[in-house]
Amino acid sequence: MFSLFPALAGGSVADRSALRFGDRSLTYAELAASAGALAARLDGAGRVAVWATPTLETAVGVVAALLAGVPAVPLNPKSGAAELGHILGDSTPSLVLAAPGDLLPTALGALERIDVEATTKTAAGAGAHAGEETEAGTEVVVTVEAAVRDPGAPALVVYTSGTTGPPKGAVIPRRAVAATLDALADAWQWTGDDVLVHGLPLFHVHGLIIGILGPLRRGGSVRHLGRFSAEGVARELNAGATMLFGVPTMYHRLAEALDGDPGLAEALGRARLLVSGSAALPLHDHERITAATGRGVVERYGMTETLMNTSVRADGEVRPGTVGVPLPGVGLRLVEEDGTTIAGYEADGTPTGAYDGESVGEIQVRGPNLFTEYLNRPDATAAAYTADGWFRTGDMAVLDPDGSVRIVGRKATDLIKSGGYKIGAGEIENALLEHPGVREAAAAGEPDADLGERVVAWIVPVDPQAPPSADELADHVASRLAPHKRPRRVRFLDELPRNDMGKILKRALPRD
CATH class of the missing domain: 3.30.300.30 (ANL, C-terminal domain)
Structure with a gap:
């Protein structure tokens, strides 16, 4: 059976903290019970919308949908009425999952609503393992993923930013989620012993798939700050967190705060891995953080349609301005406007062409990390791929002499x-x-x-x-x-x- 979350089947990590948002947390046994109960209600529901606030309920709702084999459509709570209406009309969810007490906009009023219960105790007692008998004699049943889970089945429909038109719904298959998270585990030496801290929104790839589903696939822990702050980052890193995910704006704020806060520098220095993504991290922020903490910031490169494509490796050299090399299984090439390939990598990591650090080309990728289609947009899906099956990212880059990818901007x-x-x-x-x-x-x-x-x-x-x-x-x-x-x-x-x-x-x- 193809499983995204083997740790939810019970075993040695059942009592380990899986998710923590503020002062609320769930162990793996508690998450399995909460998400499993909801998954049973979602069976056969079709696509479901998730009101993606930075809360425990959002994480439970998405995990439940994945357990049930139902595609989840994360909704940005800050979306305007026109954008939200477009996404709902395009994805046609059968219901919406939300935290109890959340006030939903009028556009969602016609949908059936299910309040997500993030129960911090299993039905028969916190910390119980799958199959154990409780004092009352009732077996604690932890629902695991249904056996029908074809790796190509849709896991999520994540909408693009819509910078060049109405947002498009990228259909992300289960194999893409698993492939990306496993490739990042290889690149970042990511294990179940890692504890991740982040304060990213939960309606996109970085915050939700990498930041929430990533630790759960490894059997590790995630601590979400709810709202990003330097104080929150320092607190969690001092309390045992090993990894920090953020975007350049967050790292800029950390760099600004470092000058007058030696405690923050010490906390950041304790992290095993600092990861920045979604945009390029400016050189001076790289330099300020490294100088103060002795720890370089790892950058990676991905998109909604492709999840993660490249990354600086945990055991590699951090070079500001580069996003590392392709992840295992990802083929990458730089292509001229006339279709001529400049240089690249085969999916097995074999280099092709000459890396001169000067020749600019469009990044094209292929591999198991790619989306299946743009929902209801066969024209856009076809236009996104070349005749030989490579996805056109629209990002321009050069390949430095050491093989690192250096992005220089968007083609458009x-x-x-x-x-x-x-x-x-x-x-x-x-x-x-x-x-x-x-x-x-x-x-x-x-x-x-x-x-x-x-x-x-x-x-x-x-x-x-x-x-x-x-x-x-x-x-x-x-x-x-x-x-x-x-x-x-x-x-x-x-x-x-x-x-x-x-x-x-x-x-x-x-x-x-």
């Missing part, structure tokens, strides 16, 4: 064609962030009659009253990269527009 918004050169916006942003007067930076191309496109930068200065000049910033980039990569225009802002995951919304940057 971050590939700048200026004066005959192909320039990745990401490398310009990293260079700008090395300037001591720059707090945040974004770069993109704008039409130019002479160059085709000119490089433009948006800057949030460290001191708004005395920002660095545009010429100073242009010279700074030219000295670190090349003269043709310098910004021809610089705009100063109080802040950069970002989404919930901290990614810069370049289409929302002011232009004139």
Whole structure:
């Protein structure tokens, strides 16, 4: 039988803490009982929506759906009415799972609602194991996954960010969840002894699949902060947590807090692994964290449609600006606009082509980590794949001489064609962030009659009253990269527009 959560079948980890949110927690036996009881109610329900607040109930609801073999559709509680209506109309869930007392928007009012009970005791007593007899003589039955679980069966429908149109529902099969989590276990030396702490939202791949389902597949523990804070991170790492997952915004806040908090530096130094994802971590934050803690931040690269593609390995060198090498089983290649392959990796890790650190191409991937389809969008699904079966990520990268993948931006918004050169916006942003007067930076191309496109930068200065000049910033980039990569225009802002995951919304940057 194909099982996502073998630890829920009982055994030696039944009394181990599986999930903790604030002061509420569930052991594996308690999670199996709570999720198992709910799974029995979901049998045959079709797709189910999950009101994905950062709570124990969300985790139990998703696990229950997976145990029942019912695809879960995580809903962002911050979604606007139009976006939420689109997702509900597209995914047509039969019911919604929510924590008792949650006030749901009107759009969900027509759906049957099931309140998720995250019971911290099994039906016959906390800590009981599957098959044990209680004092009352009643057997504690821990529901495990139904035997029908085809690895290709849908596990979740996760909606994309919708930056280029209405969000699309990526159908994530069970094999993709298992393949990604097992590949990360290899890359990160992740075991059941690890205790993960994070404060990420639970409606996307990073927070839910990697951050909640990952520890549960390993038989380990996760402590969710509810709301991210440096104090919460330090508390959990000092209390035995071994891994921290976050996005660049979170690590930036940690880096800012380190200057006046030696206790935080000591706590971060205790972590076995610090992992950042969802966007590039700026170089100066890398440097500040490493200098203060002696611990480098590992970066990885993934998407909703592909889960995780690459990562720096736990036993590898942390090199700021790179996202490591492909995970086991993942094939990756860089492709020119005309379809010519520059270089890449076979699924078994065999390198192909020359890694020159300069040639920019689109990342294309294939492997068991990929989604099945965009729900109700056969046209979009077909367009996402090449004729020979590779998924077009839309991300542009180079392969450094050591084989590491270095992402330089999105094909649609971050590939700048200026004066005959192909320039990745990401490398310009990293260079700008090395300037001591720059707090945040974004770069993109704008039409130019002479160059085709000119490089433009948006800057949030460290001191708004005395920002660095545009010429100073242009010279700074030219000295670190090349003269043709310098910004021809610089705009100063109080802040950069970002989404919930901290990614810069370049289409929302002011232009004139």
